[in-house]
Amino acid sequence: MTKYLLKGATIATCIQGSKDARVHKADVLIEGNIITRIEENIAPASGVEVIDCHNKWITPGFVDTHRHVFMTVLRANHCDWLLTEYLVKMSWSVQGSLTPEEVGIGQLAGCLDALHNGVTTILDHYHAALTPAHADAALKATVESGARVIWAPARQSQPTEIFPLEFGKEAETAAWQRKKLAEWGSNGGNLRPDGRVTLGLGYDVISNGPVSAHQEFLAYARANNVKIFTAHVVQGPTILRWRDAGVLGPDVVFSHCNVLAERTAPDDEMWKALKDSGAAIGATPEDELGMAHGNPVEHEALKRGVKCGLGIDCTSANSGDIFTQMRTGLQWARAHDHERIRLNKVTPPFHNKYNSVDAFRLGTLGGAEALNLAHLIGSVEVGKRADLVIFDADSVNLGGADDPIAGVVFHASSEDVDTVFVDGEIVKKDGKLVRDWAPVAKELRKMADAIRKRWPADVLEARWKKWYDANGAPDLTSI
Structure with a gap:
């Protein structure tokens, strides 16, 4: 079982059963895919990978x-x-x-x-x-x-x-x-x-x-x-x-x-x-x-x-x-x-x-x-799945902010996302996807270019004009 201890973070989360949010300092212990402890000063144990989260914010995924x-x-x-x-x-x-x-x-x-x-x-x-x-x-x-x-x-x-x-x-x-x-x-x-x-x-x-x-x-x-x-x-x-x-x-x-x-x-x-x-x-x-x-x-x-x-x-x-x-x-x-x-x-x-x-x-x-998943995800609470985001609070976008909720809502972007856990697995680390993006991007470009070649903008525009001239705009009151 993989175990991680996230040390010294500021946690920002809404709480199930409440309309309020909670911001507090604590360590987070992940064992397998579950958050098992959220406390201050959790002592590192053998077999646990420690991630330094000082000057970092932890939010739910x-x-x-x-x-x-x-x-x-x-x-x-x-x-x-x-x-x-x-x-x-x-x-x-x-x-x-x-x-x-x-x-x-x-x-x-x-x-x-x-x-x-x-x-x-x-x-x-x-x-x-x-x-x-x-x-x-x-x-x-x-x-x-x-x-x-x-x-x-x-x-x-x-x-x-x-x-x-x-x-x-x-x-x-x-x-x-x-x-x-x-x-x-x-x-x-x-x-x-x-x-x-x-x-x-x-x-x-x-x-x-x-x-x-x-x-x-x-x-x-x-x-x-x-x-x-x-x-x-x-x-x-x-x-x-x-x-x-x-x-x-x-x-x-x-x-x-x-x-x-x-x-x-x-x-x-x-x-x-x-x-x-x-x-x-x-x-x-x-x-x-x-x-x-x-x-x-x-x-x-x-x-x-x-x-x-x-x-x-x-x-x-x-x-x-x-x-x-x-x-x-x-x-x-x-x-x-x-x-x-x-x-x-x-x-x-x-x-x-x-x-x-x-x-x-x-x-x-x-x-x-x-999605009927609040018993599993959506907040940083003991017993829930470890779907978590770690933000670099010293980033260019977030540096100096003392309210992580306002900071995330109004200032954050993907470049501030340092680490992402899904079900206890790290899928983004040190600001980069764990999965190699380069070959995906290469194939994506190849396929996207083929579609654009198959459907030039002027052909699509002509189809839209033909439809519009014959029918007007599709009726959104039916959708």
Whole structure:
């Protein structure tokens, strides 16, 4: 059993069962994959590797509740696109041409990108399960990466034509995905022997076909050990569809949920459905604000007691870290609150309504709660798994800061992440990934260049214009 003693650190963590955070000096003992002691002045014992953490901060590993990991192979391709434009150009065009090798390298690079940024847990909505080979390639890379992942292949097929939009392989795809779901769930839903990768399911098709078919399939998935279900909600009634079908529960995470932004009534039926069922939100404020989803809702969710965490969404369009999500969401919530105060000519508050602890909680324990993993991860507490991030508090970005929570939320970046543990294993050390990044980068570049050559920007723009001229923008009220 590998043992580590982290000596002399400042620990910053939210505490399970509390809205508060705790910052204190202590040593942390890790035995195997478990945090076994958090005390001052723990004496080093034989067989324990000591890591000097003086002038360092220890936080929980960050939790990402909505990411499309494979899209790292398309990095920087979609940064200026609207969501509607993305659907036509990427989801209905580029995605269908990707090879298993391309999604595989995107998956591996995306998981390593997360680890580099201190993101130790990911809910991966994997919507490129085009064939069994594509699914197997992505799963293999996920397991190999060392990240903690709920891998959620999507129950959907790729369009066979977009002028008009047709899904000619739906029956065939549904059949093999159903069969593979039983295979993946056969070991209790554990896709890696140590349980670090578990089975989820992306399910965006609930508006298609009879309700009874969805009830049957979701029951089948639950019987085959799917741990988490995830679905996109932008401006549509998806939450109520799940509720009315009787399939909404605490194992469901809805990404975005921008439709809730202006639903302010205390007993609003969508908010109530989430709270009553225990379902959660995976908010992605950077992406939502940039691609015209609508306004973010994570801080409203906190206020209402609805489970909520943060996420990246598309790594092809957004940063791969939770730091950006924490500060973007927090500052937007503050700005929106200030705007309402000015418009309504209300007396300004004595303090900001939302603070650094709120954002930090969303990025750590809040995400763990959303994924039903708070008993294992999300805070630095005895008995929990050793998913930890060690920050260099003397770095250029953090030097001189005495509040690690505000420091992490407002000033930190990947360069300040010194060490990352996942399940007691060191995956980043001395500021560098343990896994050799150079060959991954080489293969990533090769695959990315091939995709861009296959889909030149002018070809994609022409497809988008053709669609827009014929149909207008896709209707987000259906999503």
